[in-house]
Amino acid sequence: MAEDKKVKDAPVAGGTKQAGVLNRFDNPWLNWKFLSGAGILGFLFFLIFLGYQLWDTNLALSARSPLNLPPPGFTNWRGQEGVPEHPLGTENSGRDMLALIIVGTPRTIMVGVIAATVGMLIGILLGFMAGFLGGLFDDVIRLAVDIMITIPSLLVLIVIQAVLGRVDLLTMALLISIFSWATPTRYIRAQVLSMRESGYVQMARLSGVPVRDIMFKEIMPNLLPYLGASYIGNMQGAIISMVGLEVLGFGPQRIPSLGVAIFFSIEAGALFRNMWWWWGIPTVILAIVFVALLLINLGLDEIANPRLRKAS
Amino acid sequence: MGAFSLNYLVRRLLVFFLTLWVAATLIFIIPRLAPGDPITAMVARLTQQAGFVENADLIIEGWRERFGLNDPVYVQYLRYLTGLLQGDLGYSLARFPSTVSELVGRALPWTLGLVGVATLIFFSVGNLCGALLAWGKTPRLVKVMIPMSMIFTSIPPLLAGLLIVYVFGFLIPIFPQAYAYDYNFARPELTLEFFANVLYHGFLPAMSIVLVTFGYWALGMRGMMITIEGEDYMILAQAKGLKPFYVLYRYMIRNAILPQMTALAVSIGTLVNGVVLVEVIFSYNGMGTLIFTALREQDFGLIQGTSFILITTSALAVLIIDLSYPLIDPRISLEGR
Secondary structure, eight states: OHHHHHHHHHHHTTSSSGGGTSOTTOOTTOOHHHHHHHHHHHHHHHHHHHHHHHSOGGGGSTTSSOSSOOOTTOBOTTOOBOOTTSTTOBOTTSOBHHHHHHHHHHHHHHHHHHHHHHHHHHHHHHHHIIIIIOHHHHHHHHHHHHHHHHSOHHHHHHHHHHHHOSOOHHHHHHHHHTSSSHHHHHHHHHHHHHHHTSHHHHHHHHTTOOHHHIIIIIIHHHTHHHHHHHHHHHHHHHHHHHHHHHHTTOSOOSSOOHHHHHHHHHHTTGGGGTOHHHHHHHHHHHHHHHHHHHHHHHHHHHHHOHHHHHTO | OOOOOHHHHHHHHHHHHHHHHHHHHHHHHHHHHSSSOHHHHHHHHHHHHHSOOTTHHHHHHHHHHHTTTTSOHHHHHHHHHHHHHTTOOOBOSTTTTSBHHHHHHHHHHHHHHHHHHHHHHHHHHHHHHHHHHHOTTSOHHHHHHHHHHTTTTTSOHHHHHHHHHHIIIIISOOSOSSSSSOTTSSSOOSSHHHHHHHHHHHHHHHHHHHHHHHHHHHHHHHHHHHHHHTSHHHHHHHHTTOOHHHIIIIIIIHHHHHHHHHHHHHHHHHHHHHHHHHHHHHTOSSHHHHHHHHHHTTOHHHHHHHHHHHHHHHHHHHHHHHHHHHHHOTHHHHTTO
16 A cells, blocks of 8 residues: 555656655645544534524523433433433433533633633743743743642642632633643743754844744744644643532532533432433533544644654 | 762752742632631631621631731741641641541541552553554554553543443442442451452542553653664664564663653642542542542631642652652763763
8 A cells, every 4th residue: 555655656746766755745734633633623613503503502501491301212210201302311400411511511611721821821931931041040940840840730729719719710710820831831941942952043043133033933933833732731731620620619600511510410419320411421522522632632743743653 | 870960869859848838838828818817718608608607706806816817927927837847737627626637647548559559550551552552563453452442541530530430330330439448347457358448449440540541651652662763772773683572671661761750750740630539539538538528618727738738749759750760760860960
């Protein structure tokens, strides 16, 4: 197979032996992991958009539907059958699970996006300063990063939330972002360090390009796939923190998100009353989001690092 | 061997003690940043729950005096820090006669055991899988099987725990759903039977961590192995006609494992986050469950104490990994000379 392709491609791209390996259709962005991850997320967003158009999202509030109904075709522990009006069933305060998913999924992802963006912006700034300027900046920033990475963020967030009580999603996102800058800073600093002495940077420096322009106009574009991978990883981390806090009972409760739904279901013992649709559906949706993010992350890694590409 | 460069040692110790200080300070400051003081906030919350608290003002004043909240902040801070240095974490408010140190002392060994065993498993299995994925002589079947077993990677341990306890604790009830040991045992004892019971109970929680974590290490290891395969000394090793297993172990894994150790130190914080939540799902008798019940009971002293001890433990684990690093990579001891 591989031999065939090489022979076919060789004349097109110029006739030399190596030309078959590097032809013009060999675009690194056409990476199946990246594309399938992005595809899954895109499809999920499309379904949610469709849901907002076609389904009554007010059903996500409590006491709008009968309680504890399973999806159609199943019976709950009381022997009630599911009804087609609630295709994914309902939970014990009368929220429709389908509406809950439609409303909850984007809210969960939104917190991830906000926390990851704030953390990433700080990370880019500090990472570039530490890596490019070096000296005292580098020492202080590295020390701060080492400390922040060692502290398990969830524990400090628990202490904060124990004081504040339940907070809205935006506050929660900002609290999470207190801890989401350290990993990107560390990662970006390492990348900048490896670029600092490369030829084009020295060329720019000799030509008298201002430091800020070297950092953000010369180096940054080369780091884009790395930054992308780091951003996605950051988003995963933020969503994990958020779901963790919500499962401990800190989420906003009137309009639920996925983690809050899981919290309520654990509180009500849904696991052992076999109400699998209540905790199971949010869990599966979250799992799909995480797998999609991982695929995007791995794809971006391969796009950034050609060595990883060949052996897959 | 053994001779660290002084620079390395000093820097690690500095990070360790600064981490403890930052954590202690955060835990001291956070409650004081909230409007009102912790006591007023607590009484307000009691009022919210009970509807009405008799003589709330007197209670607040009494407690303020008792906890020294009328002193200037820096006096409180110094007293708090010296207390911590002496291992005094104060009293649990909800289970009054018990001190926080007592409760933590009972819970910490369980968490350490769970994290330790899980880390041992996912680190060795993950790295082995990663090495096999990149190695040229791995059977094709294994190369297909390993990626398939990695589908759970990146799902938080909490969600994996939910799925696992449902499947193996409820649908097919072959493992216990909760607790670290059967309550037939009045207290932990040093018998084989008890030990077996602990392993039996710990299996599902440990699995929830391992299943979602080892793939991450396998991926990292694979990346390192691929980099190493391109090195010149690999061609030399082949040219010498060394046995493939010898090359795999001595030339590839031993080099590739070094960055993995660094990565392990970095990931301890995330790991502890996951374990806390897994313990909540399984009602495991460790620190996670302790913090969860403390949240339930609004036992602020216990929340602070548990958090601080867990942070200290994580920092200690990182320090140990960092200090053992020069032992497996002799190059580090030369750094900075």
